[in-house]
Amino acid sequence: xxxxxxxxxxxxxxxxxxxxxxxxxxxxxxxxxxxxxxxxxxxxxxxxxxxxxxxxxxxxxxxxxxxxxxxxxxxxxxxxxxxxxxxxxxxxxxxxxxxxxxxxxxxxxxxxxxxx
Amino acid sequence: xxxxxxxxxxxxxxxxxxxxxxxxxxxxxxxxxxxxxxxxxxxxxxxxxxxxxxxxxxxxxxxxxxxxxxxxxxxxxxxxxxxxxxxxxxxxxxxxxxxxxxxxxxxxxxxxxx
Numbered sequence: 711x712x713x714x715x716x717x718x719x720x721x722x723x724x725x726x727x728x729x730x731x732x733x734x735x736x737x738x739x740x741x742x743x744x745x746x747x748x749x750x751x752x753x754x755x756x757x758x759x760x761x762x763x764x765x766x767x768x769x770x771x772x773x774x775x776x777x778x779x780x781x782x783x784x785x786x787x788x789x790x791x792x793x794x795x796x797x798x799x800x801x802x803x804x805x806x807x808x809x810x811x812x813x814x815x816x817x818x819x820x821x822x823x824x825x826x
Numbered sequence: 827x828x829x830x831x832x833x834x835x836x837x838x839x840x841x842x843x844x845x846x847x848x849x850x851x852x853x854x855x856x857x858x859x860x861x862x863x864x865x866x867x868x869x870x871x872x873x874x875x876x877x878x879x880x881x882x883x884x885x886x887x888x889x890x891x892x893x894x895x896x897x898x899x900x901x902x903x904x905x906x907x908x909x910x911x912x913x914x915x916x917x918x919x920x921x922x923x924x925x926x927x928x929x930x931x932x933x934x935x936x937x938x939x940x
Contacts, residue, residue, distance in 0.1 A: 744928075752932055753930060756928070756929070761926055767926075798867075800870070802870075812858045812860075815860075815870075815928050817869035818869050820869050822867065
């Protein structure tokens with residue numbers, strides 16, 4: 711079966727420090743990968759998605775970037791964190807294509823980032 | 827653009843009573859809809875999805891959803907609520923123009939009281 715791992719679970723970082731959040735998927739090949747941010751325990755904002763190694767689509771221009779160095783690895787980064795970057799970051803994967811049976815997103819357990 | 831709306835910020839229901847969490851959608855083409863549940867400090871868990879032709883969709887943990895094309899709704903239902911159903915529920919839709927993208931509603935907090 712497929713599993714998705716996200717780490718760390720919680721992170722406290724000072725303003726201006728760098729960030730690296732990692733997500734890996736097991737048990738599937740060539741997945742679509744996603745980073746979402748959830749602010750104040752509510753709505754999800756799509757930040758980035760990737761349909762293949764090195765292919766990154768950015769949804770919201772901001773202080774963050776994403777990379778996909780390997781098929782099942784997705785990394786969210788920042789060179790200098792802002793207070794507004796605080797939130798709950800969720801990684802997810804889905805089957806490539808997947809339209810014919812409406813394949814859903816599968817989420818990791820998230821990283822709670824607090825920028826102080 | 828594809829979107830879903832959850833008109834209720836919070837729903838309160840007594841244990842054992844039926845529950846409904848509402849979702850309306852706006853899409854171009856066929857709707858590709860989902861329901862998810864989120865417990866505190868956890869990721870979202872997939873509950874069920876809509877597949878064209880099935881107006882009543884059954885999912886995990888006894889949940890089901892009723893698709894209504896004329897009302898553009900996809901309401902989540904359960905015949906008998908449990909206290910453990912208390913959580914945040916999200917409706918989601920796949921983007922018709924870029925089916926790699928998924929958009930979520932603002933979430934509805936379900937409170938089931940004993």
